[in-house]
Amino acid sequence: MAGEAEQAEILTPDEAFAQLGNETRVEILQHLGTAAEPLQFSELYDRTDVDDSGQFNYHLTKLVGQFVRKTEDGYTLSRMGRRVVEAVLSGAVTDTPALERTEIDEPCEYCGAPIEVGWTEGSVRMFCTECAGQYGRAYDGGTGSDAPKGYLGRLPLPPAGVRNRSPSEVLHAARIAGTLEVYALSEGLCPRCSGTIEQTVSVCEDHTTGETLCENCQSRYATGVSFTCTNCIYKAGGGGGLALLTADAFVEFLVGHGLNPVGVDSMTAVNRAHQNYDETVLSTDPLRVKYTFRIDGDSLSLTVDESLNIIE
Ligand SMILES: [Zn+2]
Ligand SMILES: [Zn+2]
Ligand SMILES: [Zn+2]
Incomplete structure (x- = not known):
């Protein structure tokens, strides 16, 4: 029997969805996920809301292999089963959390x-109460829509991240999660599926700067970077400077100013240093852009090529 579990066949995505498209099966996974040790058939059956052991056995059998491992000590989750339970619990909240736009003590x-x-539909959104913000268009994975004035962007955060946190704490949590994603993206790794990330760079050739956002690209910065997973549906993006978060020179600049780039306490300061930069497009063909970052009156200028690799 142990051999059967080890040789779990690889399911196609449709097959995987079909296997999970049932309340009892998801319930079985959740019970196994929260159990301290492997569960015997009878223990697992007692914990679920099913009255018919034949039915229960049928659903359990469907999960064994891909999502559940059957061992000598009982049933336990496979790695894939754990991923499913993690995803279910990240969205599991008794009341859908709501965070109306709230002013916080941060400039x-x-x-x-x-x-x-504010938080809606799985993302924390930030807005400036006075200036035009960073983006005039909002993208949720593909289709863009006009963004409210002052829009500063969004950071993904599952519903569980909103629970028991003040608005400032919600933003802080989203920054930590978002920064970790950018670290993975900068190294070409999808933070969801570990597939390969493709990076594309865009430049607005008729960029205007001033009080309002550029009329052509609806953005504060002329250069943008977007990250697309070649395997799953993950997409993310932002101003071109985003791609420099893990550059040696930028990390040295942070550390030199007492900011730990992976430290939770300095996450807000790191984000601020990283988001507000001056951008000069030196040439568009080939693309050469100079980004100037600032911390405490000191500055760091980095010139990049069309792939956002630092050349100076
Ligand atoms: Zn502002
Ligand atoms: Zn523009
Ligand atoms: Zn992916």
Whole structure:
């Protein structure tokens, strides 16, 4: 029997969805996920809301292999089963959390006015209460829509991240999660599926700067970077400077100013240093851009090529 579990066949995505498209099966996974040790058939059956052991056995058998391992000590989750339970629990909240746009005690990195944070549909969104913000268009994975004035972008955060946290804490949590994603992206790794990330760089050739966002690209910065997974549906992006978060020179700049790039306490300061930069497009063909970052009055200028690799 142990051999059967080890040789779990690889399911196609449709097969995997079909196997999970049933309440009892998801319930079985959750019980196995929260159990301290492997469960025997009878223990697992007692914990679920099914009255018919034949039915129960049928559903359990469907899960064994890909999602559940059957060992001598009982049933336990496979790695894939754990992933499913993690995903289910990240969205599991008794009441759908709501965080209306709320002003917090943190200044906009561009103009210093207070910012507001709100949470809807799995993302924390940030807005400046005074200036035009960073983006005039909002992208949720592909289709863009006009963003409310002052839009500073969004950071993904599952519903569980909103629970028991103040608006400032919600933003902090989202920054930690978002920064970890950027670390993976900068190394070409998808933070969801570990597939390979493709990076594309865009440049607005008619960029205007001033009080309002550029009329052509609807953005504060002329250069943008987007990351697309070649395996799953993951997409993310932002201003071109985003791609420099893990560059040696930028990390040295942070550390030299007492900011730990992976430290939770300095996450807000790291984000501020990283988001508010000056951008000069030196040439568009070939693309050469100079980004200047600032911390405490000191500055670091990095010139990059069309792939956002630092050349100076
Ligand atoms: Zn502002
Ligand atoms: Zn533009
Ligand atoms: Zn992926």
